[in-house]
Structure formats: C-alpha cells, structure tokens
Amino acid sequence: MEHEAFIFSGRVWICQSKSDYSLFIKHTTSSFTALLVYIDDIIVMSLNHTSTDEVKKLLSTKFKIKNLGSLKYFLGMEIARSKNGIQICQTKYTLDILSEMGLLVAKPSPLPMEPNIKLHKDQGDVFQDPTQYRKLVGKLLYLTNTRPDISYIVHLLSQFMETPRVPHYDDLLKILRYLKGSPGQGLFFPTTSSLQLTAYCDANWANYPDTRRSTTRFCIFIGKSLVAWKSKK
Template sequence: MTSVRTLLAVTSVHQWSLSQMDVKNAFLNGDLFEEVYMVPHPGVLHNPEEVCRLRKALYGLKQAPRAWFEKFSTVIGSLGFQSNAHDPALFVRSTFIGRILLLLYVDDMILTSDDLDGITQLKLALHDRFEMKDLGPLRYFLVIEVASSPKDYLLSQSKYAADVLQKACITDTRVANTPLELNVRYSPSDGTPLDDPTLYRTIVGSLVYLTITCPDIAYVVHIVSQFISSPTTLHWAAVICILRYLRGMLFQSLLLPSTSTLELRAFSDASWVGDPFDRKSTTGYCIFLSDALISWKSKKQ
C-alpha cells in the first residue's frame, strides 16, 4: 500500500491524470510451463483412470497468481515498460512527453501520466491482449476511497471503518478521544480469556487493514495484535476503545497535497525497553514525500 500512497502523492504534485482499469478473469490468462493434471469435472464423460492436463491456469490453482503476473509482466515489457526495482508490481515507461506509471494489484491497476496520448495508446494495447474494463478516473481502490481536487488527493476508508463498527456489534454511540488509555500496559495474563476469540481476531485483522489510511491507530493496533492467539476480556476492552475512537474520526481523510516538492524525509523513534514483560523495544517510523505522509509502521524489535 505504500506504493499506492506514493504514486498518488507523486501524481498530486505533478497534477497528472489518474485512471483505473480492471482485468476480467485475470488468472485465466496465465500460461503453464510445467505439467499440471486435474480430475475431470463431474459433468465431463471420462474413464475412471483418466485425468486432464491443464494448458492454461485456472482459479484455485497454486500456480495461477504467479502465472498471471508472469504473463502480464511479459506483455507490459513488450510495450516498453520496466519493472521498478523496489516494487515489481510498479511498471514505468519514459516517453518523449513524459513518463507513464502503471501499478498492478492482482487484477486491478492504476494508470497515471502527464502523457495523455500515451495513456490512451496503452489502454488500447492492453485491450488487445486481455479482456479489460476501463473504470474511468480513480474513485475506489481496494476499499480505499479516493477524492481529488486541483490541489490535492484525499484517501479515506470511512465506509470500511463503518462496516468494522457494525461487525463488532457496538450498539451505543459513545466516542473516545484517544485510541488507548494513557500509560496503560497490557500483558497476556490480564483479564479473563474469551470463550470464543473469533470476533476479536476478525476485528483486529480488519483494524490492521484500516491502518492503510489511519496512521494514528498504527501503534495501538500493534498492541492488540500481540494477543491474537489468546485474547482476554481486557484486551477486547482495548479493541472497543479503538473502535469508539474511530467512530469519532470516521470521516477524516489522509491528505496528499499538490503544493509541495518531491523532497523525501523520514523520522523514527523507539521506546527503550518499553515492554515490561519481554524487555523489548518498540520502533516507529514515518516517511514523508514533502508534506504527504506515504509510509509508517509501529513494530516491536
């Protein structure tokens, strides 16, 4: 997701066009170079000892994602694009007018460039090789809502956050000013073990994905994630506090302004033996592309 935020930040600064495309039945385009056999479909007449040899990848096949990416990489490479060294799913091509960037995520892709004719030609070339759908200007990508203006981009997961709140079955409307109580410390032995930890694990997993646009909960989500194997009532209370904080911040967005430079800045800090139980430190960092926050993490050393 860092690549998505970085791409949007660069696009905002240069005020390039931004569009989205979708590949239909992407995994069916992959070519198989090894022998793979499968039991014939029940509706196909065959002898009991007969099996089918696959010529193309199918959904559910372990090799399908790799085969699809290799096929797409070959096609996009034939169009003059090169894969980025730091993110193989980011493809770049320089033209006489400017530069075209394509970011692929399974069967979804984001296109941006200052070369409008180059974008049009690229879409036509991809349509010739794959069955694709042009989704127009980028508005929604992997449950991330994207709003744009001539001056900035706004990234939000408000709908996703509302779904998480509904999934947690919180009936009251109370909100919290902070996602975690001040100076609180949690240990694996705190509280009573939950009878069924399924909901705890589901909500915490959803919160991890929500940190894509909510850097302010990265640390607290890191805390509650440590007890995913055997959560207790006290740990669940901490999760409820995070959810009530999110309810009060539901419609806040991550701003990627255009009135900035492409200067890269990074900040980091660490607690000194911050965990009183295992004596480990927690490291946090954030990276800015000028005024745009594009990457962050909180992680125990």
C-alpha cells in the first residue's frame, strides 16, 4: 500500500494512504494500527489495546472526542465479532430499501438476475421516473460493499442511468426480491484464515449487445476472506 508520513505533535506518527486519503496507518515491528476517518467519525483498529489507547490519547489532546466502544454499526454496516471471526453485513440498510419500495412481503427470488441476461438501451418503454431509478441504483451500489453477489447485475443496470427503460427497472426489482430472501447475508472474516493471497478473474467477451464491449471481473481472497472484488465494462 502506498503511503506517506506526516508529522503529528512534533514527531512522525502515522502514514496516509495514497489510494485512500481517509485511511492512516502506523506499522512497527511489534504492532499495526489503522485509523479510518469519515467526516467526524473515526474507526481505530489495532493488534493490541496499548496502541489503540495511544491513538485515542493523542487525539484527545487535539480534539474533543467521545469513545463509543467496540465497533458495531458504521455508515449502514453492522459489525459482529465472535471467537470464530468478524461478520459484516447491511441488514438494516437492506430492509430499509425493501420497506421503501414496498417489497417487505414480496416473494423472494432465488437469483438476482436471469441467466445469460442481455439488456439493450432501447429495450421497452421509457421508465417514467428516472430519478427513482437512479436513486435505487445508487443505493444498490452502496450495498455491494458487503454483497459481491449483486455486483455484476448492479454494474450492468447502472449503464442505463441516463434513459432507463421499464425492463431495466423490472430487473432492479428482481434484485430486491433476491435480497428479500437473504437480507442478513454479508462478509465473514474467519480468525483461522491464513495470509495466503489468491485472486480469480474472468471476462465476458463482447457481452454488451449495443456496444460490443466486454466485461471483466475479479475477486481477491486473503486465506478464506474475500477482501476485494469488481465488475467493470
């Protein structure tokens, strides 16, 4: 990870990531500490309590802070820890979307999309409320932070934000019915996971019927933990 050092209280304290400017890292021979900032909220992660306490003490000398204890909820993400590992999901966020769309009692779909789906930009009638379509796509894009299983179809439907069609909106509703069947599904990071890095990639050649563009996809694991994924035209 690329990073640069900066001075805090007259000494080199931590490094700022160049790939994510809100992430700061301190790495020594005996400890690893990460600090993630979002506006006025901060998450501190460390291998030991001593490093965590040092960060909080240092911050309290410069800012008025409030310690909310162990991380359980952050930006719509729910975090649960046990001796087996860490579970991250967006159950409440998912249920809020379903409630807003009136689909809490809808029949669940076993799949987020039809197999071998082909969508056209001029397919079907123009959807009368494009703002609603864009808002729903935006919410589902955020949900892909913990639901890689819908990344491909959400990426595909995001291609029609300018002039969405009725069939495109119907496919969005199918994703919601799929989420209805597993609103609590998310990511699990087991404590027994190794540090072996494994990556998988695939490509769908010229699968966009309007442009003949291809789609590439990848996912990266550290041991058994899925840490990165993407679907891109």
